[in-house]
Amino acid sequence: MRACNHYVYITATALECYRDLPGGLALTASISTPRNMSVDRDSHEVSVRQFESHLDQYPRDRYFVITDNQAEAYQAETVPTLSRRDLNLLLTRKLEQRYRTTGYRGVVPHRSRPYAFIRNLARRRSPTTTRILYALINPETLAPWLDALERRALNVRGLYSLGALMPALTMHLKLPARSDALIVLRTAAGYRHAFVSPSGLRFSRLCAYSNAGDTQVGQEIDKTLQYLTMTRLWGVDSRHRMLHIAVIDAQPSSVALTVPGNNLRMAELVQLRPRELVPKRPEALLDATNSAWLLFNHAALREHGFGCAAGISLQDASRRANYRRAALCSTAAVAAVSAGYLAFTEIATREHNALASTSELIAEHMNITAQSTEQAAPKTDLEPEQLRAVVQTRDRLLARSIDAAGLMQRTAAALAPFPDLDVDLLEWSYGGSPAALGAGGASPPPSDGSAPVSPDNIVLRVGGHSGANLLKSNANAAVAGLAAALAHELNGQQSIEKLPFDVAPGGTLAARPKGVDAAKTEFSVTVTIPVNPEHAS
Amino acid sequence: MRTPRYSKAALHRTLQCCAAAMVVCVLAVGFVSARRTAAQQRGERAAQRAQTAKSRLDIANQHRVLIDKYRDRYQDLVREGLLVRFDRAVASDWFEAALSAKNGARIDGYVIGKDALYAGPGTAELSAFRVVSHRLEFNATAADEDEFADLMNSIQKRVPGTTAEEACSVTRDRQSSGDAEALALHCALVWYEFAPSNTELTASQ
Numbered sequence: 001m002r003a004c005n006h007y008v009y010i011t012a013t014a015l016e017c018y019r020d021l022p023g024g025l026a027l028t029a030s031i032s033t034p035r036n037m038s039v040d041r042d043s044h045e046v047s048v049r050q051f052e053s054h055l056d057q058y059p060r061d062r063y064f065v066i067t068d069n070q071a072e073a074y075q076a077e078t079v080p081t082l083s084r085r086d087l088n089l090l091l092t093r094k095l096e097q098r099y100r101t102t103g104y105r106g107v108v109p110h111r112s113r114p115y116a117f118i119r120n121l122a123r124r125r126s127p128t129t130t131r132i133l134y135a136l137i138n139p140e141t142l143a144p145w146l147d148a149l150e151r152r153a154l155n156v157r158g159l160y161s162l163g164a165l166m167p168a169l170t171m172h173l174k175l176p177a178r179s180d181a182l183i184v185l186r187t188a189a190g191y192r193h194a195f196v197s198p199s200g201l202r203f204s205r206l207c208a209y210s211n212a213g214d215t216q217v218g219q220e221i222d223k224t225l226q227y228l229t230m231t232r233l234w235g236v237d238s239r240h241r242m243l244h245i246a247v248i249d250a251q252p253s254s255v256a257l258t259v260p261g262n263n264l265r266m267a268e269l270v271q272l273r274p275r276e277l278v279p280k281r282p283e284a285l286l287d288a289t290n291s292a293w294l295l296f297n298h299a300a301l302r303e304h305g306f307g308c309a310a311g312i313s314l315q316d317a318s319r320r321a322n323y324r325r326a327a328l329c330s331t332a333a334v335a336a337v338s339a340g341y342l343a344f345t346e347i348a349t350r351e352h353n354a355l356a357s358t359s360e361l362i363a364e365h366m367n368i369t370a371q372s373t374e375q376a377a378p379k380t381d382l383e384p385e386q387l388r389a390v391v392q393t394r395d396r397l398l399a400r401s402i403d404a405a406g407l408m409q410r411t412a413a414a415l416a417p418f419p420d421l422d423v424d425l426l427e428w429s430y431g432g433s434p435a436a437l438g439a440g441g442a443s444p445p446p447s448d449g450s451a452p453v454s455p456d457n458i459v460l461r462v463g464g465h466s467g468a469n470l471l472k473s474n475a476n477a478a479v480a481g482l483a484a485a486l487a488h489e490l491n492g493q494q495s496i497e498k499l500p501f502d503v504a505p506g507g508t509l510a511a512r513p514k515g516v517d518a519a520k521t522e523f524s525v526t527v528t529i530p531v532n533p534e535h536a537s
Numbered sequence: 538m539r540t541p542r543y544s545k546a547a548l549h550r551t552l553q554c555c556a557a558a559m560v561v562c563v564l565a566v567g568f569v570s571a572r573r574t575a576a577q578q579r580g581e582r583a584a585q586r587a588q589t590a591k592s593r594l595d596i597a598n599q600h601r602v603l604i605d606k607y608r609d610r611y612q613d614l615v616r617e618g619l620l621v622r623f624d625r626a627v628a629s630d631w632f633e634a635a636l637s638a639k640n641g642a643r644i645d646g647y648v649i650g651k652d653a654l655y656a657g658p659g660t661a662e663l664s665a666f667r668v669v670s671h672r673l674e675f676n677a678t679a680a681d682e683d684e685f686a687d688l689m690n691s692i693q694k695r696v697p698g699t700t701a702e703e704a705c706s707v708t709r710d711r712q713s714s715g716d717a718e719a720l721a722l723h724c725a726l727v728w729y730e731f732a733p734s735n736t737e738l739t740a741s742q
Contacts, residue, residue: 059542153541317543324543324551331555338562345569352576359583366590373597377604380611384603386665387611390731393668394614394699396659397729401693401701405686408707429704429725456658 006061007296009162010145011189012069015047017054018296019061024282025293029054037141044144052148062155062321064301065146065309068162068189068292070206071138073099074108081127092311095133104142104308105135108164108201132201134164136308150314155321158301159309162187162292163204166194168300172277175244180234184221186249188290191217193224195233202233214253221245221259225267245269248277248294250287402428402458407490411462414485418478420470421523425463458529462486466500466521472509475500475521483525492529499523618697623671623730625649628698632673632726635695642688642722647675655729664734671728679720682707692726699729 005020017029031054033047034040077094079087091107099105110131136142136159149156162185169183178198185192190208194201205227207220225243228234234243245259245267252271259267274294275286285293309315380387407428415423462482466475476499487494500521501509540547628649636644655668679685689702705724 153544153547155543317541320545320548321543324548327552327555331558334559334562338566341566342569345566345573349569349573349576352573352580356576356580356583359580359587363583363586363590366587366594370590370594370597373594373601377597377601378608380604380608382611382665384600384607385662387607388603389660389662389664390619390666391607391610391614393660393663394619394729394731396657397655397668397699397701399701400703400727402703402705404689404702404705408682408686424709425707427704427706 001058001060003060003062004058005296005298006058006063007293008063008065008145008149009188009292009296010065010067010069010142011187012141014188015051015145016188016290018293019058020296024280025285025296026282027284037144048144048148051145052152055148055152055154059152059154062157063149064157064296065142065149065159066162066165066292066296067136067142067160068187068192068206069138069141070189070208071136071141072161072163072204072206073135073137074163074203075133076130076202077133078128078130081129091131091133095135098133099135099137102135102137102139103312104139104159105133106160106164106304106306106308106310108132108134109167109303111198111200130199134161134204134308136161146314150317153317153320155318156309156314157318158304158307159314160301160304160307161204162192162295163194163206164201164304164307165295165300166192166204167196167201168295168297169194169246169248169277170196171299172294173244173246173272176242178241180241180243182221182224182228182243182245184217184245184247184249185291185294186251186289187292191220192292193220195224195228197233203228203231214255217247217249217253218255218257221247221257221269225259241266243267247271248274248291250274250291251289400430404428407460410489411460411486414489415462415482417485418482420467420475421464421478421482422467423462423464424522425461425524427461427463428458430458456531458492458531460486460490460492460527460529461497461524462527463522463524466523468521472501475523476503479523479525483527486525486527490527490529492527495526495528497524497526619699619731620666622732623652623669623698623728625671628671628673628728631696631698632675632692635692636688641684642677642679645676645678647673649673652730666731667734669730669732671730673726673728675722675724675726677722677724679722681720685720685722688722689724696726699731701727701729703727 007018007020007025009016009018013033013035015029015031015033016027018025019028029051031047031050034043037044075098077091079090079094082090095105095107108131110129112129142159146156146159166183166185169185170181173181173183175181180198181196183194183196185194187206190206193203193205193207195203205224207216210216212219225234234241243266247253247257247269249271250273252273257269257271259269273286274291275281277294282293306315306318382390408426411423411426415421466478470478479496479499483494483496486492500523503509629647632647650672653670653672655670657668660668677688679688685707689705693700693702703725705722708721708723710719710721
């Protein structure tokens with residue numbers, strides 16, 4: 001069965017239970033109780049048993065106990081402005097001092113005015129507040145019912161006096177801001193009066209039904225106003241704000257209600273029906289005599305906490321219920337997170353397994369393919385890479401052969417523009433100077449006996465002498481031109497080793513005019529031809 | 538009578554159940570985490586195996602391509618004597634046989650030098666064989682450049698084996714009295730031998 005809010009409404013002569021069902025508030029039990037249980041003990045025990053059997057049907061409900069009888073006391077206490085903790089300690093001590101005979105006691109919720117502390121400073125008043133203490137002063141009448149709740153360890157969320165809850169009705173009355181109100185509510189026990197100031201409830205009383213009939217409401221309001229004036233709560237000094245009197249009764253009086261007033265005591269009275277206050281109407285309760293159900297809701301109970309049950313063992317079950325709910329919620333959260341993680345991880349695991357299976361299949365397939373390829377490959381004496389290396393190396397070595405005819409033809413082509421130069425020597429080789437040819441190679445062999453690493457260059461040397469009839473400067477120019485022509489023809493880089501006539505700063509020139517035989521006109525030119533090993537010549 | 542829902546015993550039991558549920562959740566989370574880790578490791582191993590198999594298949598295909606491309610050529614080279622060990626006497630016969638043709642030039646003498654390992658840049662990939670070079674240097678006399686060209690062409694065509702004419706020096710001696718235009722030649726011909734990789738060069742060679 002779903003847990004609901006369960007309201008136990010206790011009057012002097014009856015006990016009624018209401019449940020807050022999804023369809024609205026409903027009366028589920030009505031038990032009459034003897035007014036004096038010491039005299040009519042048997043009847044009282046029957047009532048308690050009925051209550052207990054009713055409670056056994058709803059073990060999961062959240063119970064709110066609301067009393068509506070005259071055995072209650074209110075006391076205004078002026079306390080200094082303190083920290084919340086110190087104020088609580090102070091009020092608790094005052095409650096214990098004031099109401100020694102009962103454990104059912106509490107503090108009426110107080111609504112601080114905005115900037116109250118600053119206002120007090122501006123008025124040079126001591127920073128104090130007035131708090132209303134109240135208690136249910138006849139605990140013996142409540143004990144059997146509360147014991148029944150406690151014995152069953154039911155989730156009792158609070159114990160309240162109906163009068164303490166009545167400030168919640170001001171929400172429905174749409175009163176002007178900072179106005180006083182006297183709310184008269186007809187309940188099963190009588191007419192409940194509550195004087196509510198902007199700071200909260202200041203006074204409440206229950207007027208039991210009398211023989212006055214329709215005039216009782218007006219008479220009781222007059223008495224209450226006299227009391228408020230006498231206790232200086234209203235109508236004196238600065239407290240002469242407009243008083244709004246609201247009479248909430250499903251069966252309004254047939255006699256017109258009037259309020260005695262004067263210039264200092266301005267009052268305005270309105271009569272309301274419960275169906276005008278609540279949009280969601282519990283139809284079965286709307287026109288009943290008892291309108292206390294108007295206060296059986298979360299809005300009315302919100303500020304009160306445990307009410308008069310604070311500090312007594314009645315709330316232990318509630319505390320355990322909170323622990324239980326916290327533990328269950330935490331466990332549910334952990335379970336939900338774990339379930340999410342499990343689901344996510346399971347999906348990821350399946351994906352990993354699927355990928356792994358696919359990869360294994362691919363690997364197996366490729367291994368088989370590779371094996372078949374390896375088996376189908378022809379057998380060779382060498383590794384395939386070595387086959388390639390042997391063939392390519394052999395081709396490169398063959399390509400090192402220099403085509404002598406081609407080289408001489410290109411040299412001749414480069415020499416053609418210079419008929420006055422006679423060539424006596426033509427040398428070519430790889431790497432170093434061809435002069436080293438006679439010494440056994442292009443460059444000195446390394447000490448380890450291996451052949452020198454031939455650079456991929458062919459060095460061509462052309463040597464000869466210039467003609468006798470050529471001017472010396474022209475001879476040198478012709479040699480320079482030959483070197484350039486050779487470099488151009490062979491795509492190489494020229495270098496002149498020796499000019500016919502030395503023009504270097506450190507050199508000398510020895511000659512005789514017309515002495516051709518004595519002149520030394522030899523020249524030497526080299527060209528370094530870079531070659532690709534693949535195309536050596 | 539049933540235990541009340543919000544009694545101490547019920548709360549104690551509820552807390553025990555919650556604790557047990559949380560332990561179960563933790564164990565379940567640990568279990569599935571372990572499964573996931575195992576699945577990840579399996580996937581990684583499978584991916585490695587697939588990569589290895591792919592590499593093996595690539596290598597096999599590359600080898601097949603290389604074999605198809607070079608095997609016939611290699612076998613032809615072997616048949617042509619690529620792997621025949623070098624012999625100076627045989628090489629001398631080859632050289633003289635190449636000169637017997639009527640090319641006009643006159644060989645004055647020749648020398649086949651010591652064996653030498655060849656380690657040029659083109660042989661870096663070759664590990665099955667060592668390349669040994671055998672250098673033959675000869676002196677000759679030619680009447681003109683055409684005779685010289687014919688001589689070199691004849692040597693290149695007729696000398697078997699892997700040979701290269703790598704160096705030459707041509708000198709025209711204008712001072713000689715008998716043959717003013719004769720060319721003095723000094724050239725080098727190199728045989729390259731593909732010897733087994735365990736071949737060691739000795740001083741006698």
